[in-house]
Amino acid sequence: MKILLIMDPGIPVPPVLYGGHERLVYLFAEKYQKLGHQVTLLAGPDSYCSGTTITFGTNDLDRSNQAKNKEIAFVWKYLYHNWHQFDLVHNFGRLIYLLPILNKKVNKIMTYGRPVSRRGIKIFTSLPNTNLYFTACSNYCVSTGNVAGKWQTVYNAIDFSAYTLNPNVSNNAPLMFLGRLDKIKGAHTAIQVAKATNNNLILAGNIPTTPDNLHYYKTEIEPQIDGKQISYVGALNDSEKNQYLQKAKALLFPIEWDEPFGIVMIEAMACGTPVIAFERGSVPEVVTDGVTGFITNTFDQMVNAVGRIYEIDRAACRALAEKQFDAGKIAADYLNLAYQDSVLTQHS
Structure with a gap:
């Protein structure tokens, strides 16, 4: 099968640090290629895979609408001239990319990793179309867009071989x-949970740049980072995630909020580290209560779950x-x- 994978510019495929969807696209490109399929990746600058890579646009999440319109035009031109070379076009980017081939016989999968614009789905499915399937990363995420067309849940993924199981941790191991x-x-x-349970906590991730969230970080998070009980280690690459988790x-x-999936949860589980989560969005689909972690609804329940963490068999997790x-x-x-x-029927 000849497969075209499409991802929006903004973050390269694969990402160096932040970029969950970009990391997924790279994983699937590599898996498809290893299975003997011919893969072409259409993504932002500095992207690569084991197949053929064609780059376009700019890696800037704050790029202008004019820049985004140029990206659409690039993808439209490429698909108009090359769609017949592929058996499957798997789009992780904007739905509008598929407009020129909406009614072409090539198989099309449109994959979502965030809440879906129902208006966009209604518009596209009202147009002549064939061999078009929509997927999203959880039943919750599917429910946000399943107003028309063919839909199926296909969960997000990680490469488990990149993560190391630690079957046992000490009593003074930190929360994360x-x-x-x-x-x-x-x-x-x-x-608050770490302090209530007298545990150390490692914070890792990107410091926000939007004014409201930066204010939140500066006023509610940063003042509590003491480098002892509460430590901040910055944004982590894949190797560092494995090391800390x-x-x-x-x-x-x-x-x-209603998280569409939360890849970090399965990154932790891959190390045997259970997840204690609030029951929002996809959490009940990702966490198996009592096996891979605990699902809670209140602060007190989360505190109590920390005290039960050694009930979890990390290898089974x-x-x-x-x-x-x-x-x-x-x-x-x-x-x-x-x-x-x-x-979706193969045409080659």
């Missing part, structure tokens, strides 16, 4: 929070997560969709 230090991610709650007794995930979320398994799910679904 890993994610953007935006208010909705709940770092302030993680700090495997040494933690648990990952705290006290989100204040990793084993179940790997069965559910390894990149090889999820890549196969996408290919099965392309091969077997009645809507």
Whole structure:
């Protein structure tokens, strides 16, 4: 099968630090290639994969609308001239990229990793279209856009071989929070849980740049970082994530929004580190209560769950997560969709 993967510019594929969706696109490109498929990646500057890579646009998340319109024009031109070379176009970028080939016979999967614009789905499915399938990274995420068209949940993934199981940690092992230090991610709650349970806490992630979240960081998070009980280690690359997560007794995930997936949860599980999370968004789909962590609804429940963390078998935690979320398994799910679904039939 000849596969075209598309990702928005802004962050290279794969990303150096932050960029969950970009990391996914790279993983799938590599898995497809290893399975013997011919992969072409269309993504921002400095992107690469084992197949063919074509770059466009600029790596700037704050780029102008004019720049984004030029990106659309580039993808439209490329697809207009080259769509017939592919059996599958798998788009992780903007839905509008697919407009020139919406009614072409090539198989098309549009994948979402965030809440979906229902208006966009209604518009696109009202146009003549064929061999078009929508996927999202959780049942919750599917529910935000499933107003028309064909939909299926295909979970996010990581490469479990890049993470090391640590089957045992000491009683004084730290708790960990890993994610953007935006208010909705709940770092302030993680700090409160650490203090209430007399545990050390490692904070890792990007310091926000938006005015409201930067103010939150400066006023609610930074003053509590003492380098002793509460430490901040910055944004982490994949190797550093593995290093810190495997040494933690648990990952705290006290989100204040409906998270579409939360890849950090399975990164922790891959190290055997259980997740203690609030029951929002996709959390009930990702965390198996009592096996890969604990699902909680209140601060007090999260505090109590920290005291129960040694009920979790860390090897069993990793084993179940790997069965559910390894990149090889999820890549196969996408290919099965392309091969077997009645809507998506291979043309080559």
